[in-house]
Amino acid sequence: MALVRHFYGLGAPYFAIPETIQDHVSVERPISRDTIVMARRAARLIPRGATVTVNGDWTLANIATGLMPKHAIVDKNGQYVITVRGSLNDPAYAVLHEFDEGKIYVRR
Amino acid sequence: MTHVLFVAALLSLPLFGLWTWRLEAVRRADLAARVAVAGAAGAVTVAVVMSVLSLVHVRWTRITLLVIFGAVLWSGARFGRRTLAIRRPKRPPLHWMTIAFVALTCYGILTARESAGDLHFFWGPKAIHFAEARGIDVAFLANHAHPNPDYPPLVPLVYAFATLVAGGFSWWGALLGSALCMIACIAIVRGFTGDDFGALLLAAIYAWTFAVGYVPGGADAPLLLFETLALIALTRNADALAAIGLAGAVFTKVEGATFVIAVVLAIVLVRRDFKRSFRVAAPAFVLFAAWLAFLLVNHLIFGYGEAPAPIHFDVIAKTLTLVAQSAQYRIAALPWIVPIVLLVWRRDPLPLVVAVLTFGVAIFFYIHNQNPDWWISASALRVLLTPLTALLIAVLQSRADGVVPEGKEAEGSGREIGRDARGAVGQV
Numbered sequence: 001m002a003l004v005r006h007f008y009g010l011g012a013p014y015f016a017i018p019e020t021i022q023d024h025v026s027v028e029r030p031i032s033r034d035t036i037v038m039a040r041r042a043a044r045l046i047p048r049g050a051t052v053t054v055n056g057d058w059t060l061a062n063i064a065t066g067l068m069p070k071h072a073i074v075d076k077n078g079q080y081v082i083t084v085r086g087s088l089n090d091p092a093y094a095v096l097h098e099f100d101e102g103k104i105y106v107r108r
Numbered sequence: 109m110t111h112v113l114f115v116a117a118l119l120s121l122p123l124f125g126l127w128t129w130r131l132e133a134v135r136r137a138d139l140a141a142r143v144a145v146a147g148a149a150g151a152v153t154v155a156v157v158m159s160v161l162s163l164v165h166v167r168w169t170r171i172t173l174l175v176i177f178g179a180v181l182w183s184g185a186r187f188g189r190r191t192l193a194i195r196r197p198k199r200p201p202l203h204w205m206t207i208a209f210v211a212l213t214c215y216g217i218l219t220a221r222e223s224a225g226d227l228h229f230f231w232g233p234k235a236i237h238f239a240e241a242r243g244i245d246v247a248f249l250a251n252h253a254h255p256n257p258d259y260p261p262l263v264p265l266v267y268a269f270a271t272l273v274a275g276g277f278s279w280w281g282a283l284l285g286s287a288l289c290m291i292a293c294i295a296i297v298r299g300f301t302g303d304d305f306g307a308l309l310l311a312a313i314y315a316w317t318f319a320v321g322y323v324p325g326g327a328d329a330p331l332l333l334f335e336t337l338a339l340i341a342l343t344r345n346a347d348a349l350a351a352i353g354l355a356g357a358v359f360t361k362v363e364g365a366t367f368v369i370a371v372v373l374a375i376v377l378v379r380r381d382f383k384r385s386f387r388v389a390a391p392a393f394v395l396f397a398a399w400l401a402f403l404l405v406n407h408l409i410f411g412y413g414e415a416p417a418p419i420h421f422d423v424i425a426k427t428l429t430l431v432a433q434s435a436q437y438r439i440a441a442l443p444w445i446v447p448i449v450l451l452v453w454r455r456d457p458l459p460l461v462v463a464v465l466t467f468g469v470a471i472f473f474y475i476h477n478q479n480p481d482w483w484i485s486a487s488a489l490r491v492l493l494t495p496l497t498a499l500l501i502a503v504l505q506s507r508a509d510g511v512v513p514e515g516k517e518a519e520g521s522g523r524e525i526g527r528d529a530r531g532a533v534g535q536v
Binding site for chain 2: 014059
C-alpha cells in the first residue's frame with residue numbers, strides 16, 4: 001500500500017510510456033529529464049565531432065556525455081552550447097534551435 | 109528492438125556462469141536459485157573476460173565476443189550438468205505476494221519512477237564510451253570532468269557487453285537489469301534457505317527501498333546480488349560460491365571492497381578460521397589488486413586517493429543523526445524493525461557481524477567529510493542496503509527444502525529428506 005501510494009504521489013500519467021527514464025522521479029518535472037531531451041536533440045542536430053558545452057552544473061554535462069558519444073563535451077568555449085531552461089548571454093554565440101526545454105547555440 | 113536485445117543480453121548472462129552448476133551447493137539448489145547463481149557468475153565472467161581483452165589490446169568485436177563466450181558457454185554446458193532433480197513445494201500465498209512486489213518494482217521502473225541519477229551521470233556514459241572504443245577507454249576515464257573514473261568496472265563492462273549485442277545502449281534495459289538482480293536475490297534466498305517468508309520479506313524490503321532510494325540502473329542492485337550470494341553461501345558453508353560473490357562485489361563498487369574486509373573479519377571473529385577467510389576472499393583480492401594496478405599504471409587514482417583524508421570527529425553526532433534519518437527509509441525504519449524483531453527467534457552470527465561492520469564502515473566513511481549532509485542524503489539510502497541485507501540474511505530460516513549445510517539439521521518443515529550417495533539433499 002505504501003509503495004502504491006508512493007508511486008501515485010509521483011504524479012500522472014500512470015500508464016503511459018515515459019519519454020525519458022527521469023520523467024517521474026520527482027513530482028516537479030526534473031531538470032535531468034529536460035537535459036536528456038535536449039541532449040538527444042543536440043546529438044541529431046549538431047555535426048559529429050563538434051565540441052559542445054552544456055550550460056549548467058556538472059551533472060548536465062555528464063548526461064550529455066552519455067547521450068552524445070560522437071561529440072566532445074567540453075567545460076567551456078565549445079563550438080556549440082546547450083542551455084537547459086535558460087538562455088545564454090554571450091554575444092559570441094547565436095541561437096540555432098529553440099525548444100520548450102532549452103536552446104542550442106552556435107558560435108558566431 | 110535495441111531495448112529487447114539489451115535485456116536479452118542481460119538475460120543471457122547465466123549461460124556464461126553455467127560452470128557454477130558443478131559446485132555441490134548449487135547442484136542441491138532449485139532451478140531458480142541455480143539460474144540466479146549462474147547469472148551472477150556469468151556477470152563476473154563477462155566482466156573479467158572483457159577486462160582481460162582490453163588489457164591485452166584485443167578490440168571487443170561481436171565476432172571476438174561470440175567466439176570467447178561461445179567457448180565459455182560450451183565448457184559450462186559440457187561440464188556443468190547437474191545430476192540432482194530438486195523440486196520445492198510452492199506456498200501459494202507467499203509465492204504470489206513475492207511476485208506482486210517484483211511486479212510493482214517493474215511498474216516503478218517502466219514508468220520512470222525509480223531511476224538512479226548515477227545511471228545517466230556515469231554508469232551509462234562509461235558503458236557507452238567503452239562500447240564505442242571497443243575496450244576500456246582510458247582516455248575517457250582520464251578526463252577529470254567525468255565523475256568516479258576509478259570506480260570498479262563490472263557494471264559498465266556488462267552494460268557495454270549488452271550494448272555490443274544490442275547494437276546500442278538501452279537506458280530502459282539498464283534499469284530492468286536492477287529488477288533482474290532483485291529477482292536473483294530473492295531466488296537465491298528462497299532456493300538456498302527454503303525460507304519463503306524470508307524471500308517475501310526481502311522482496312518487500314527491496315521493492316520499497318529501491319523505489320525511495322532510486323536504486324535501479326546504478327551499481328547497487330548488482331552489488332546486493334553479489335553480497336546476497338556471498339552471505340547465503342557462507343551460511344551454507346559453500347566457500348567457492350562465497351568467493352564468486354565476493355569477487356563480484358569487489359569488481360562492482362568501492363563499497364564492495366569494504367564488504368569483503370567485513371566478511372573476512374566476520375569469518376575470523378565468528379568462525380575463528382584465518383585460512384578459510386583468506387581462501388574465500390582470495391579471488392576478490394586478486395581482482396581488486398588487478399584493478400588497482402590498472403588504475404596506478406594509467407594514473408587514474410581519484411576516489412581511492414582520498415582514503416588517507418583526515419577524520420572529522422566533530423561531525424560524528426551530526427553524521428549519526430543524518431544517517432539515522434536516512435535509515436528510516438521514509439517509513440519509520442520498518443525495513444530494519446522487522447528483521448531486528450526476528451532476531452529474538454533466530455540469528456546467524458556471521459551475517460549479523462557483517463551487518464554491524466558494514467554499518468560502521470558507512471559511518472566511518474561519512475566522517476571523512478567535514479560537511480557530509482549532501483553526501484549522506486545522496487547515498488545513505490543505497491549504501492545502507494548492504495547492512496540491511498546482511499541483517500535480513502542473519503534471521504533467515506534454514507528449511508529442509510533449502511540447501512542444508514553439512515552437519516546441520518534443517519528447521520521449519522520437520523519433514524524427512526533424502527540424500528543421494530554423494531550426500532546431496534534429494535526431493536522433498
